[in-house]
Amino acid sequence: MPVPGPTPLAGAALLCLLFGLLFLALQVRAIFSAQLQQEYVGLVLEAVERADAVRATALSLQDTPAGDTQHRAAYREARIELAARLAALHALITSSPMAAPPLPMSALSPATALGEASGALDSAYAYWRTERDRASADVRERILSVSHTLIALSAIVFGVLITALGMYAKRNRQLLGISNEFEHASLHDPMTGLPNRRKLFAALEGAANALASGMRGSARIAVLYIDLDGFKRVNDTHGHRIGDEFLIAVSRRFRQTVRGGDMVARIGGDEFALLVRDYSSDGELAAIAQRIIACVGETDAQMGLSIVRASIGIASFPDRVNDYWRLVAAADETMYTVKRNGKNGYAFASASA
Known part of the structure; x- marks a missing residue:
């Protein structure tokens, strides 16, 4: 079976390198995109945590007796603040670069039952925590893929260099042999083989x-x-x-x-x-x-x-x-x-x- 010459080998290696570099570029772009998603998810989860802190205050004041006007006033303020937090969270979610389920509009009103607002907050937290885990796993997977690709490209480059050096050495030996043949021919009689x-x-x-x-x-x-x-x-x-x-x-x-x-x-x-x-x-x-x-x-x-x-x-x-x-x-x-x-x-x- 004939051995491929240097031109086909160089072409195949160059093609592999181009595909590898294109794949790396796409992976790096995807990693940056996933990291931006992670940062946005982090912002959403921070907003959820701030709303959750206000919800905890409202829940602690929910069962205040009707005669306790001071605590009832504090409860109303907590509900108003919770509605504001939910509205800010809703605005952040609707501005998300990725598709995400918005909060129910009814949960944004201070008059809405605390249970409905609390359920909407729990749903948002569960969804965005899942998104955070997914984005983190995606980044890890792509980084691993990039490292494997770099190893493969390094192996290709090393193999091409070794092959090129081998072909160069072989070509030099051939040229040296031809040169020696020419030198011998120039110094010897072609028929008898004696020096000339x-x-x-x-x-x-x-x-x-x-x-x-x-x-x-x-x-x-x-x-x-x-x-x-x-x-x-x-x-x-x-x-x-x-x-x-x-x-x-x-x-x-x-x-x-x-x-x-x-x-x-x-x-x-x-x-x-x-x-x-x-x-x-x-x-x-x-x-x-x-x-x-x-x-x-x-x-x-x-x-x-x-x-x-x-x-x-x-x-x-x-x-x-x-x-x-x-x-x-x-x-x-x-x-x-x-x-x-x-x-x-x-x-x-x-x-x-």
């Missing part, structure tokens, strides 16, 4: 710098320039496919023959160069050249050609060549000397090269 001329000269400069800084025990470096004698006849006689197979096979033998610290490179066509570091004597260079010649002969014999041999020119720095940049050119010139003198051999560059 550019990599050879970079390695030559590194070896010369290491020699100059005293990082190596040896005081000399050398280049062996190798030309395959008779290779053109392989292409002409057997075709380029056989010629390519020969180059690949002989390159494989070169890699197996050279020492670990040395580098064999394909300069172009049927020409190769070997950079030798840390050698002890000309005899060691001669032994290396003989092994290279043997590699060419063994490859030729294995493929049944009886055509290809090798001519090798050897130049060393600083004893024979005083400028390491001329090592390859000096070894190339010496190789042509070998070809003119019969081929299939090697020779050292003169000290004046």
